[in-house]
Amino acid sequence: HGLGFWTDRSAVHEAAAHGKALQLQQLIEGGAAVNIVAVDSITPLHEACIHGQTQCVRLLLNAGAQVDARNIDGSTPLCDACAAGSLDCVKLLLEYGASVNPPLFTFSPLHEACMAHSDCVQLMIDQGALMEARDGHYGMPLHVACARQHYDCAKVLLKAANVNAAKLHETALHYAAKTKNADLIELLVEFGGKVYARDNLNKKPIHYTSLGSPSYLRLEFYETPLTLQQICRVALRGALGKRACEVVSMLDLPNRIINFLSYMPPP
The missing domain is CATH 1.25.40.20 (Ankyrin repeat-containing domain)
Structure with missing residues (x-):
């Protein structure tokens, strides 16, 4: 000031x-x-x-x-x-x-909480904060969490928010891709984020990553058709939360090894 x-x-x-x-x-x-x-x-x-x-x-x-x-x-x-x-x-x-939902043209209390504070995010959600309230810059609260790379805030929001809600066709997955955050990308996809969604520039999330980078490889992997095991993993994570994800991740380990070996050149 x-x-x-x-x-x-x-x-x-x-x-x-x-x-x-x-x-x-x-x-x-x-x-x-x-x-x-x-x-x-x-x-x-x-x-x-x-x-x-x-x-x-x-x-x-x-x-x-x-x-x-x-x-x-x-x-x-x-x-x-x-x-x-x-x-x-x-x-x-x-x-x-x-x-909880004041008629604002800027950030709502939930938007502000999404900057860094997952406990406040949870409390705002519990109090009925609007998941699709829009600010004049990022869009929805989930967009803020992803743009600021706050994994814990995004994780709390995804229990209640529409993962594919968009501002100008730009989804949270586009924001995660722009920040090159592979962990956020995986989290969003596991909650149903659409890797083929295109923004107002007709770009998919993968178009905002660098060729060969971890975030690029993660999106490239998810752009291939999901196996039944991967679909089950997504469904279980959404239904049962973190513990289920840990269990299914263990079950998915053989598939990950097979996928890794398939990229290796023949002897």
Whole structure:
């Protein structure tokens, strides 16, 4: 933030941002306004959530802070708490009625959580966050998780999200391919990601990888018709979760060895 932002910050903003709960309590008892806004329309509650200051969040909410206040970008305190990965702040805001799906034109709280914090992602899903909410840049929450290469967030989302949902025909698998993340590619395909999906440039995910790279080879492998054993693996992973995947991966080991040997030149 620029100099103007800092010079316009109130004592309430400062106390909230730095977790000075006693000072904040004294300011509130002295009649300080808890909904005062700084430049960029940031409230003290935004500040407390950005920095994960749970005690200050509670004090502000008890004093009448607006739980769904918007800053200049349209973000609410819940968006900031999710971005910070502060599960305690998120839970507290929800207790005070924070909107899980605020009508935003930017990131939703779930989008923000998908940047890095799988526990917040799970909580938002449990609270009814929309899986196909769209922001103005990436698209849906699963797209964010893949673009930022957060495997754990993607894994949580895939239990509830449509793996092939697209923005401008661009799927999460396209994003994973662009980041050259072979593990994410495998995860998405095992949950039903379509390797033949084409974006608005008529490109498949494999077109965003480098020839011969791990991500290229992974997609090339999946572009061949799936065997019955691979189909069963996909189905079991989706139905039973991680443990089933581990078991089926063991069952699939002979097939992997055969596929590897088939690429080796004859003696």
